[in-house]
Amino acid sequence: EDQVTQSPEALRLQEGESSSLNCSYTVSGLRGLFWYRQDPGKGPEFLFTLYSAGEEKEKERLKATLTKKESFLHITAPKPEDSATYLCAVQPRDYKLSFGAGTTVTVRA
Amino acid sequence: EPEVTQTPSHQVTQMGQEVILRCVPISNHLYFYWYRQILGQKVEFLVSFYNNEISEKSEIFDDQFSVERPDGSNFTLKIRSTKLEDSAMYFCASSSSGNNEQFFGPGTRLTVL
Numbered sequence: 001e002d003q004v005t006q007s008p009e010a011l012r013l014q015e016g017e018s019s020s021l022n023c024s025y026t027v028s029g030l031r032g033l034f035w036y037r038q039d040p041g042k043g044p045e046f047l048f049t050l051y052s053a054g055e056e057k058e059k060e061r062l063k064a065t066l067t068k069k070e071s072f073l074h075i076t077a078p079k080p081e082d083s084a085t086y087l088c089a090v091q092p093r094d095y096k097l098s099f100g101a102g103t104t105v106t107v108r109a
Numbered sequence: 110e111p112e113v114t115q116t117p118s119h120q121v122t123q124m125g126q127e128v129i130l131r132c133v134p135i136s137n138h139l140y141f142y143w144y145r146q147i148l149g150q151k152v153e154f155l156v157s158f159y160n161n162e163i164s165e166k167s168e169i170f171d172d173q174f175s176v177e178r179p180d181g182s183n184f185t186l187k188i189r190s191t192k193l194e195d196s197a198m199y200f201c202a203s204s205s206s207g208n209n210e211q212f213f214g215p216g217t218r219l220t221v222l
């Protein structure tokens with residue numbers, strides 16, 4: 001069975017304090033790994049897709065990387081508006097996404 | 110920017126009643142999905158739909174659930190006889206292909222009393 005584990009569960013940062021979120025996964029085969037942002041009471045908002053080990057994607061203060069067993073989401077110099085829950089999801093084959101429990105990031109001004 | 114829309118935003122129903130949740134996927138997308146998220150828990154896959162048929166479903170998606178694309182724009186999830194444990198946020202998503210990013214709607218909060 002597909003397993004996705006995200007750590008830490010919660011992360012409190014000072015504005016400007018860079019950090020990384022981890023997503024480790026166990027799947028029979030990986031078609032893609034996806035990062036989403038979710039604000040309270042809202043739907044997941046797509047951030048990145050990674051398809052192969054070594055791949056990196058960047059968007060503003062966020063950078064996602066992928067290895068054969070895990071992915072990292074690096075947040076550089078975060079701002080309060082980066083506060084959200086960040087979700088990792090794996091797709092072992094077409095269609096279904098299997099989500100992790102998420103990391104809730106709080107950035108204090 | 111194209112987006113997935115869902116109605117209603119909040120639905121309250123009595124146990125045993127039927128509910129229909131509605132979604133309008135992004136217009137040029139061909140793959141449609143339903144997920145749910147019980148408060149404080151992971152987002153869970155329910156079903157995927159392509160070419161007017163179910164392509165994959167989870168164990169959660171039992172005989173009480175059904176999906177339909179009644180016209181060229183809407184995608185619906187029906188729960189025939191709701192249970193207390195069906196209370197959750199239900200998200201619709203769509204994608205342009207089976208292994209591309211899925212774009213999610215804002216969700217329908219279903220409360221079963």
